[in-house]
Amino acid sequence: MPQDMPPTGGYREVQYKRNVPARGxxxxxxxxxxxxxxxxxxxxxxYGIREQNELAREKIWGRLHILPLLQAEEDRDQARRYYADKAREQQLLGSETKIYNSDRFVRPTFGYTPAKAHN
Structure with missing residues (x-):
């Protein structure tokens, strides 16, 4: 019997690797x-940081420009309170009595205290 020989050109290569297609x-x-x-x-x-800096700058300038208006409003309120206190003193004490030692104007300070003490 004749021996089996490989086909002419040889056998196909044996595929031993996985043939998985690359995904993605x-x-x-x-x-x-x-x-x-x-x-x-x-x-x-x-650009967000730049915008925040610009808004902060605008806020500061806005507060600086409104400060004289707020100060004038505070001064008008102080004057109104001062003249109301003077009128009340005039009504209660009359024109003869002075309750202060000098005629120098002292800016009033207001301290907020609780209505009644809690123990």
Missing amino acids: FRPITYLVGMHLFMAYGYYKLF
């Missing part, structure tokens, strides 16, 4: 995408 994009695509995403985030962060 190549790694460089993910790397570029991540960097683009981060660049966009840093861009928004940069």
Whole structure:
């Protein structure tokens, strides 16, 4: 009997590796995408910080410009209280009695105290 010989050209290669197709994009695509995403985030962060600084500056300037108005309102309230106190003193004590030692104006201070002490 003749011996079996390989076919002419040889046998096919034996496939011993798994033939699993690669899923998804190549790694460089993910790397570029991540960097683009981060660049966009840093861009928004940069302009967001700039916007916050601008709003803080505007807030400070707004407070500085409204301060004279608030001070004038406070002064008018103090004058109203002062003249109301003088009228009340005039009504209670008459024109002869002075309750202060000098005629110098002392800006009144108001301290808030509780209505009644809790023990």
